[in-house]
Amino acid sequence: MLESTCPVGRTLELLEGKWTLLIVNELLGGVKRFGQLRRSLHPISQKILTERLRALEERGVVKRTIYSEIPPHVEYQLTEHGQRLRTIFATMKAWELTAESNSRSQ
Amino acid sequence: MLESTCPVGRTLELLEGKWTLLIVNELLGGVKRFGQLRRSLHPISQKILTERLRALEERGVVKRTIYSEIPPHVEYQLTEHGQRLRTIFATMKAWELTAESNSRSQ
DNA sequence: CAGAATCCTTGAAGATACTG
């Protein structure tokens, strides 16, 4: 979606999608099961949750662990690389905090 | 688009849109005129460029200066608050640089 | 030159039903 013209295009491509950021935010809280994420992120649909998790997995941000049991048991967690997104989140949050006083100014 | 559940939702809402990031990236290079941005961001459409610039202006990221001349002359530049986005860009870029070695690992 | 207004296309997201 974002041309490689822009240096940070890849990061934003990764975080793209209505739910992606919220999913990562949930996983920053630790290991979660599929159903657990579904409930926390309600009313996200199964389809979207699956799609986004797969995309994040492919990008090396999320690790998927399957336990061969019946009923099925799948766990999702951030990889070390994914954990490093915390820094970006913190930077964004800091930026937002200066927003109220500065928007409309200058 | 992004629920306020997520602390950084507002920043990503702001950078949302296929071209937004690229526009900000251009403006990090200094003051630009409308037509100048159009050429740099080719093949962006007038409609989208206008829409995104208005959104950024509303958020206090971009300042629009109109010179009442004929032909019209409009300049766009980042506000101080907008300039601070540089930090976020730098953080993202740093994160991307560690991507190659880490994706697929763990 | 810098747009406003209009119409059209496309794809992400949502709803629903089914399954190993």
Add this chain to the structure above:
DNA sequence: CAGTATCTTCAAGGATTCTG
């Protein structure tokens, strides 16, 4: 429980035309 497979919807984005 954790998906996959389809079908549908809706809004962002794109193309085109017109104007102060």
